[in-house]
Amino acid sequence: MNLTLYVWRQKSPKDKGKMEQYEAKNVSPDQSFLEMLDEVNEDLIKTGRDPIAFDHDCREGICGMCSQVINGQPHGPQDKTTVCQLHMRQFKDGDKIFIEPWRARAFPLVKDLVVDRAALDIIIQAGGYTSCHTGGVADGNALPIGKDAADYAMDAAECIGCGACVASCPNSSAMLFTGAKVSQLAVLPQGEVEAARRVQDMTNAALASGFGNCTNHYECEAACPKGISVSFIAKLNREFLKSLAK
Amino acid sequence: MILDGKCPTGPIETSWDRHRFNMKLVNPANKRKFKIIMVGTGLAGGAGAASLGELGYSVHAFCYQDSARRAHSIAAQGGINAAKNYPNDGDSIYRLFYDTIKGGDFRAREADVWRLAQVSNNIIDQCVAQGVPFARDYAGYLDNRSFGGAQVSRTFYARGQTGQQLLLGAYSALSRQVKAGTVVMHPRTEMLDLVVVDGVARGITVRNLVTGEIESHWGDAVVLATGGYVNVFYLSTNAMGCSVTAAWKAAKKGAFFANPCYTQIHPTCIPQHGEHQSKLTLMSESLRNDGRCWVPKKKEDCEKNPNDIPEADRDYYLERKYPSFGNLAPRDIASRAAKEQCDDDRGVGPGKRGVYLDYASAIGRVGEDKIRERYGNLFEMYEKITDENAYKVPMRIYPAPHYSMGGLWVDYNCMSNVPGLFVLGEANFSVHGANRLGASALMQGLADGYFVIPYTIANYLATVTPGKIKEDHPEFKKSREDVTKQADKLLSINGKKTVSELHRELGKVMWENVGMARSEKSLKEALQRIPELREEFWKNVKVTGTGPEFNQQLENAGRLADFLEFAEVMTRDALHRNESCGGHFRTEFQTEDGEAMRDDENYCYVGAWEFKGVDKEPELHKEPLKFENVKLAVRSYK
Numbered sequence: 001m002n003l004t005l006y007v008w009r010q011k012s013p014k015d016k017g018k019m020e021q022y023e024a025k026n027v028s029p030d031q032s033f034l035e036m037l038d039e040v041n042e043d044l045i046k047t048g049r050d051p052i053a054f055d056h057d058c059r060e061g062i063c064g065m066c067s068q069v070i071n072g073q074p075h076g077p078q079d080k081t082t083v084c085q086l087h088m089r090q091f092k093d094g095d096k097i098f099i100e101p102w103r104a105r106a107f108p109l110v111k112d113l114v115v116d117r118a119a120l121d122i123i124i125q126a127g128g129y130t131s132c133h134t135g136g137v138a139d140g141n142a143l144p145i146g147k148d149a150a151d152y153a154m155d156a157a158e159c160i161g162c163g164a165c166v167a168s169c170p171n172s173s174a175m176l177f178t179g180a181k182v183s184q185l186a187v188l189p190q191g192e193v194e195a196a197r198r199v200q201d202m203t204n205a206a207l208a209s210g211f212g213n214c215t216n217h218y219e220c221e222a223a224c225p226k227g228i229s230v231s232f233i234a235k236l237n238r239e240f241l242k243s244l245a246k
Numbered sequence: 247m248i249l250d251g252k253c254p255t256g257p258i259e260t261s262w263d264r265h266r267f268n269m270k271l272v273n274p275a276n277k278r279k280f281k282i283i284m285v286g287t288g289l290a291g292g293a294g295a296a297s298l299g300e301l302g303y304s305v306h307a308f309c310y311q312d313s314a315r316r317a318h319s320i321a322a323q324g325g326i327n328a329a330k331n332y333p334n335d336g337d338s339i340y341r342l343f344y345d346t347i348k349g350g351d352f353r354a355r356e357a358d359v360w361r362l363a364q365v366s367n368n369i370i371d372q373c374v375a376q377g378v379p380f381a382r383d384y385a386g387y388l389d390n391r392s393f394g395g396a397q398v399s400r401t402f403y404a405r406g407q408t409g410q411q412l413l414l415g416a417y418s419a420l421s422r423q424v425k426a427g428t429v430v431m432h433p434r435t436e437m438l439d440l441v442v443v444d445g446v447a448r449g450i451t452v453r454n455l456v457t458g459e460i461e462s463h464w465g466d467a468v469v470l471a472t473g474g475y476v477n478v479f480y481l482s483t484n485a486m487g488c489s490v491t492a493a494w495k496a497a498k499k500g501a502f503f504a505n506p507c508y509t510q511i512h513p514t515c516i517p518q519h520g521e522h523q524s525k526l527t528l529m530s531e532s533l534r535n536d537g538r539c540w541v542p543k544k545k546e547d548c549e550k551n552p553n554d555i556p557e558a559d560r561d562y563y564l565e566r567k568y569p570s571f572g573n574l575a576p577r578d579i580a581s582r583a584a585k586e587q588c589d590d591d592r593g594v595g596p597g598k599r600g601v602y603l604d605y606a607s608a609i610g611r612v613g614e615d616k617i618r619e620r621y622g623n624l625f626e627m628y629e630k631i632t633d634e635n636a637y638k639v640p641m642r643i644y645p646a647p648h649y650s651m652g653g654l655w656v657d658y659n660c661m662s663n664v665p666g667l668f669v670l671g672e673a674n675f676s677v678h679g680a681n682r683l684g685a686s687a688l689m690q691g692l693a694d695g696y697f698v699i700p701y702t703i704a705n706y707l708a709t710v711t712p713g714k715i716k717e718d719h720p721e722f723k724k725s726r727e728d729v730t731k732q733a734d735k736l737l738s739i740n741g742k743k744t745v746s747e748l749h750r751e752l753g754k755v756m757w758e759n760v761g762m763a764r765s766e767k768s769l770k771e772a773l774q775r776i777p778e779l780r781e782e783f784w785k786n787v788k789v790t791g792t793g794p795e796f797n798q799q800l801e802n803a804g805r806l807a808d809f810l811e812f813a814e815v816m817t818r819d820a821l822h823r824n825e826s827c828g829g830h831f832r833t834e835f836q837t838e839d840g841e842a843m844r845d846d847e848n849y850c851y852v853g854a855w856e857f858k859g860v861d862k863e864p865e866l867h868k869e870p871l872k873f874e875n876v877k878l879a880v881r882s883y884k
Contacts, residue, residue: 035524038746050791057485059485059486060321060528062407063311063317063320065311080626085630089633110456121314121421121433125421125424126425129376129422132376134372135368135696135697138371138374139371140370144386144387145382146382147383147384153379157379161316190375191377
């Protein structure tokens with residue numbers, strides 16, 4: 001199939017960016033979206049033009065590096081799918097595809113479709129851990145954890161930190177990202193000890209980094225490639241309230 | 247030169263404990279004076295940087311990704327081994343040690359493997375304390391599953407995302423140290439040179455991938471935890487950015503490269519679908535717990551819908567050839583068996599390079615829901631890529647390059663032959679021998695990072711004066727000039743072929759000649775083609791843009807330049823090793839029924855290569871392997 005792409009091009013943060021048009025020809029439905037872009041880039045390189053810069057690494061939907069808004073949707077049209085796992089059979093011949101970077105105040109642009117997501121690291125650094133030392137911990141089976149709690153923690157822990165939740169949110173809120181980590185650790189006995197301080201510190205770090213607050217649009221859950229539930233935002237709010245009482 | 251791994255002598259059961267006691271320590275008040283460079287933030291690097299920072303060292307950690315959480319350890323699916331013996335099925339440290347030595351086809355060091363098995367139990371405890379959500383049973387206790395090459399269930403897992411969860415655990419520990427100020431993170435930064443002064447590792451030169459700036463960082467010790475090199479095959483299960491660059495730059499500065507020909511071809515990957523493909527996707531080996539591998543008995547059935555092929559016309563070749571291990575035969579054996587079926591013209595799917603992995607009987611036995619609970623995310627991933635529903639039709643799989651057992655040579659302390667240069671995880675060669683067993687990579691990465699390097703690095707640092715040589719030393723200046731010169735050269739060629747075209751060509755040469763089966767003829771063919779390709783690269787590659795900017799083509803070109811040099815050493819190693827062992831299968835050396843034939847009399851050693859210059863033959867050094875606790879035997883899984 002043949003497609004027309006409109007891609008956000010911006011050489012550096014200082015430049016003014018714009019959408020540019022490219023043709024993608026003879027695209028196979030079995031190709032991944034990024035492989036389609038690879039081929040567009042090969043043509044650009046051969047004709048001496050600057051290829052489109054985009055983030056990607058594992059290309060199997062787990063590292064969270066890839067980050068593109070496709071036709072207005074972070075990670076594109078397919079449910080629970082990262083850009084790298086999106087395949088061209090989701091499109092049809094003659095389609096126009098608009099490709100843009102994550103847009104959020106806390107994610108400054110680096111080049112073209114590449115943004116800086118260091119703010120997500122800062123949220124984790126503020127408290128997204130248990131403060132255990134290497135060595136000197138109890139046996140793994142010393143403390144039984146109910147299967148429900150373990151499964152709940154795992155549901156939350158599936159977050160890949162891509163930032164699609166932020167990109168999809170009208171407030172650029174990182175509360176799904178923050179809520180997932182807060183919930184995972186709050187429900188486990190290992191993390192419960194520090195739960196009150198953690199939720200305070202992580203929330204403050206998110207606000208200080210320029211992320212907004214949640215106003216219940218639920219766009220984040222819809223955009224999340226791992227289907228992280230907004231109920232973790234409710235849990236975040238609950239943990240926050242609880243921490244005030246401590 | 248005969249290399250000495252400096253392993254402790256005496257009873258192996260107490261070797262690590264005695265060694266720990268005998269090593270020197272660094273006074274707690276002095277630790278902060280020492281600066282440690284950690285390159286790579288996967289399981290080994292992330293865990294190592296976090297643990298060293300916690301001890302009080304001043305750590306600088308580098309990764310090429312935009313965050314430490316994205317290292318490719320994250321992609322490991324199935325699990326992590328430990329000798330906990332929670333299921334009461336006969337496991338022990340000795341058994342894990344034995345399985346790993348045997349699984350590695352008797353080409354690993356006993357002492358290193360013993361230590362790995364011993365600390366495996368600490369790893370599980372550590373991860374649980376970090377809040378890693380391992381699978382648990384209804385009583386709340388940790389659950390285990392089986393993996394290839396073992397007859398006990400010793401694999402701990404977190405759905406199909408164990409690597410992700412363990413990496414996020416290490417990343418959280420690392421984040422805690424960043425907050426505490428003991429670790430300084432340098433993301434989007436790629437190491438492009440090792441700085442060696444008077445034979446001692448003193449720092450690195452890096453490129454800031456955002457600004458393109460070339461900078462140097464001094465360190466009292468440099469630790470590489472930079473993963474493996476199977477992207478030399480172009481198509482592999484590795485992430486796009488994985489490369490041999492950091493390790494190869496160290497090799498060019500004198501570090502020996504050990505056993506580069508030991509590469510693992512993983513049996514359960516989604517088959518290639520076309521020429522435009524950029525990478526291959528792994529399906530966890532845990533799938534072989536319930537899936538059955540088969541191909542049609544008759545060639546003419548290969549095009550048929552698999553569900554229409556009656557049971558009697560199916561060849562469950564692993565169960566037939568290896569009745570006691572069946573579908574859980576180790577990776578090298580399962581991969582070769584798949585290749586044999588396809589070479590016999592009984593492969594299935596496009597290009598007939600594929601075999602079935604069938605869940606019908608497991609679904610019949612435990613129900614679709616149970617299978618969904620165990621492997622749901624893998625089935626989803628399979629459907630996204632192939633558009634096929636594996637609950638209804640068998641999966642198609644084919645082997646793909648996955649892991650490198652070879653790596654930089656290190657002694658028992660994980661220190662290379664260059665003093666001050668340490669190497670952890672997949673980047674070193676030490677514990678997997680010629681074949682790695684499933685769920686052992688995560689174990690090694692975390693063992694090296696959490697429980698080995700924090701002890702062994704002190705033994706070295708206690709002998710040096712901190713901060714003696716810094717970035718103003720002439721060697722650092724020269725290193726920055728060399729790195730800049732290479733980037734300028736790459737940008738000035740302005741040829742006709744793109745980096746990925748040339749990488750694809752190298753990959754084809756390597757896969758066809760130095761892949762799953764190798765012969766003297768194919769290896770000699772590769773040794774002719776690789777220098778030709780290298781020459782073409784330096785004359786005809788086209789890299790757009792400039793140096794001092796965000797330039798992904800320049801990054802890729804630098805990585806390919808290193809693969810083009812490294813590929814030759816890898817091939818030479820395969821050619822010199824006149825035996826078959828583990829992942830290294832030489833067609834001339836096989837038994838009548840096609841099994842690998844080792845030659846313990848002549849090749850029971852680690853082959854470590856010293857770089858002598860591009861286009862010059864590297865020099866081979868040997869470290870003899872002694873087996874005092876496991877008897878050298880033919881490795882059988884029948």
